[in-house]
Amino acid sequence: MKHIQTLSTRSLQESMKKGGCGECQTSCQSACKTSCTVGNQVCEQLKKN
Amino acid sequence: MIHQYQNNGFNIVLDVDSGSIHLVDGLSYQLIADLDKDRTLSDDTLVGEYEEKYPESEIRESLSEIHSLEKAGQLFTEDIYKNAVIDFKARPTVVKALCLNVAHDCNLACKYCFADEGSYNGGPKGLMSYEVGKQALDFLVAHSGHRHNLEVDFFGGEPLMDWAVVRKLVAYGRSIEKEKDKHFRFTITTNGVLLNDEIMDFCNREMDNVVMSLDGRKEVHDHMRPFPSGKGSYDLIIPKFQKFAAQRKALGLQYYIRGTYTHYNLDFAQDVIHYADLGFDQLSMEPVVAPQSADYAIRPEDIPVLKEQYDILAKEMIRRQKEGRGFTFFHFMIDLTGGPCVYKRLSGCGSGTEYLGVTPWGDLYPCHQFVGNQKFLLGSVFDGIRRTDIVDEFKCCNVYSRKECSSCFARYYCSGGCAANSYNFHGRIDDVYEIGCELERKRVETAIMIKAALAKEN
Numbered sequence: 061m062k063h064i065q066t067l068s069t070r071s072l073q074e075s076m077k078k079g080g081c082g083e084c085q086t087s088c089q090s091a092c093k094t095s096c097t098v099g100n101q102v103c104e105q106l107k108k109n
Numbered sequence: 110m111i112h113q114y115q116n117n118g119f120n121i122v123l124d125v126d127s128g129s130i131h132l133v134d135g136l137s138y139q140l141i142a143d144l145d146k147d148r149t150l151s152d153d154t155l156v157g158e159y160e161e162k163y164p165e166s167e168i169r170e171s172l173s174e175i176h177s178l179e180k181a182g183q184l185f186t187e188d189i190y191k192n193a194v195i196d197f198k199a200r201p202t203v204v205k206a207l208c209l210n211v212a213h214d215c216n217l218a219c220k221y222c223f224a225d226e227g228s229y230n231g232g233p234k235g236l237m238s239y240e241v242g243k244q245a246l247d248f249l250v251a252h253s254g255h256r257h258n259l260e261v262d263f264f265g266g267e268p269l270m271d272w273a274v275v276r277k278l279v280a281y282g283r284s285i286e287k288e289k290d291k292h293f294r295f296t297i298t299t300n301g302v303l304l305n306d307e308i309m310d311f312c313n314r315e316m317d318n319v320v321m322s323l324d325g326r327k328e329v330h331d332h333m334r335p336f337p338s339g340k341g342s343y344d345l346i347i348p349k350f351q352k353f354a355a356q357r358k359a360l361g362l363q364y365y366i367r368g369t370y371t372h373y374n375l376d377f378a379q380d381v382i383h384y385a386d387l388g389f390d391q392l393s394m395e396p397v398v399a400p401q402s403a404d405y406a407i408r409p410e411d412i413p414v415l416k417e418q419y420d421i422l423a424k425e426m427i428r429r430q431k432e433g434r435g436f437t438f439f440h441f442m443i444d445l446t447g448g449p450c451v452y453k454r455l456s457g458c459g460s461g462t463e464y465l466g467v468t469p470w471g472d473l474y475p476c477h478q479f480v481g482n483q484k485f486l487l488g489s490v491f492d493g494i495r496r497t498d499i500v501d502e503f504k505c506c507n508v509y510s511r512k513e514c515s516s517c518f519a520r521y522y523c524s525g526g527c528a529a530n531s532y533n534f535h536g537r538i539d540d541v542y543e544i545g546c547e548l549e550r551k552r553v554e555t556a557i558m559i560k561a562a563l564a565k566e567n
């Protein structure tokens with residue numbers, strides 16, 4: 061496309077179908093301890109594939 | 110829902126509910142904004158509106174791109190998750206992570222410490238015994254259901270003050286992994302004062318992550334993180350942290366240099382850059398969590414300055430990345446393709462349900478920030494959770510329980526904010542902390558801009 065460049069992202073709608081397994085880290089824990097960011101976490105399911 | 114913003118020369122359009130991110134030209138930016146306001150606008154109307162500024166063919170081309178993204182479910186999507194997927198209250202939860210406060214004591218006297226130098230709300234000082242720690246690990250295994258990976262953070266106070274017990278607990282954890290079919294991921298957070306070679310070696314073998322507390326430039330660090338005598342701790346810890354970080358880097362292991370910024374270093378980007386100049390490359394710096402009455406607390410009028418700092422930091426990161434000496438900054442890390450599923454993004458931070466804080470005596474709290482507040486005492490590792498009513502309240506803390514989050518573009522990145530912050534400011538756990546939100550939104554915007562800038566490079 062000429063006017064719009066779309067970055068590749070994980071589709072949230074698609075992630076509904078296969079998700080929620082709970083294997084990933086809890087969010088506060090990973091580095092910060094006063095945090096609320098989940099966008100930077102890694103999905104354990106995708107990591108496996 | 111659409112969120113549009115301009116940063117560092119980029120026109121960025123987030124299609125919030127699908128997670129799509131578009132970089133657009135000026136014309137498309139305006140067209141999308143118009144359509145977002147009124148979806149019934151026809152192509153002809155929009156052509157009429159812009160033909161003085163742009164050739165008709167360009168406008169029609171842009172509109173056709175917009176329509177095709179819409180058809181592909183990447184633009185103007187709706188929140189389809191709210192009713193369809195999650196019954197938060199009924200959702201079964203397992204405990205998957207514990208914050209073990211092995212030491213309610215500290216060898217520094219940091220001014221903003223939420224743990225009150227280890228005493229947590231003026232409680233008694235003390236170290237966790239091996240028996241309590243072992244019971245905590247057993248409790249975690251017993252309440253973790255089918256979850257394979259279990260996270261345990263050694264925290265405090267200063268956990269190295271109880272190092273002998275930490276070592277034994279790691280050994281105990283490893284000894285039961287096979288039989289219980291679990292894997293422990295250990296993390297330790299330290300101020301560095303007691304770090305030595307033996308500890309570094311052990312951590313390099315056993316700890317998934319090591320968090321080293323450093324606040325930045327010497328004068329900033331020493332002002333907020335002195336010894337009880339008033340002397341600064343910077344000179345003592347820097348060489349140890351440098352050695353430790355270099356070892357972990359060489360081994361491909363995770364670590365973080367983690368700091369807190371306060372009203373006293375509003376130019377905190379310089380502190381993060383200082384970390385990088387010291388040779389560290391996995392960095393984190395957070396706004397202090399403090400009551401509004403504290404002199405070092407972030408004030409509403411600080412926000413514009415702080416936002417600018419994130420921009421300064423982002424530009425420096427992009428520059429260094431291009432020069433091949435990049436570093437990561439925790440709050441700018443967004444995994445666009447490998448990030449969490451929507452359940453995870455909506456279900457809050459996990460405090461009080463999946464993640465619990467444990468005192469040296471084995472008492473359980475919803476997370477480390479609640480430790481010592483009797484109102485939130487949930488039970489203990491010996492007799493389990495007694496206050497299931499409190500756990501239920503935390504279960505219901507998620508993006509949809511907070512009014513502000515429903516209309517916030519950052520909700521799938523932020524997950525609804527910090528319950529402890531909300532409690533500190535509003536006396537309830539399901540509200541939002543506005544200053545935190547302003548900064549969180551800025552960080553999400555900036556993180557995405559960085560992705561855009563690096564994508565354009567390639």
Ligand code: SF4
Nearest residue numbers: 081082084103104450
């Ligand atoms: S591991 Fe992935 S799929 Fe499972 S809950 Fe976490 S983000 Fe969702």
Ligand code: SF4
Nearest residue numbers: 514517523525526546
């Ligand atoms: S930034 Fe604030 S309003 Fe937005 S999702 Fe996070 S907690 Fe909610």
Ligand code: SF4
Nearest residue numbers: 088458476527528529
């Ligand atoms: S309540 Fe706040 S501090 Fe506690 S785990 Fe959640 S995000 Fe972290």
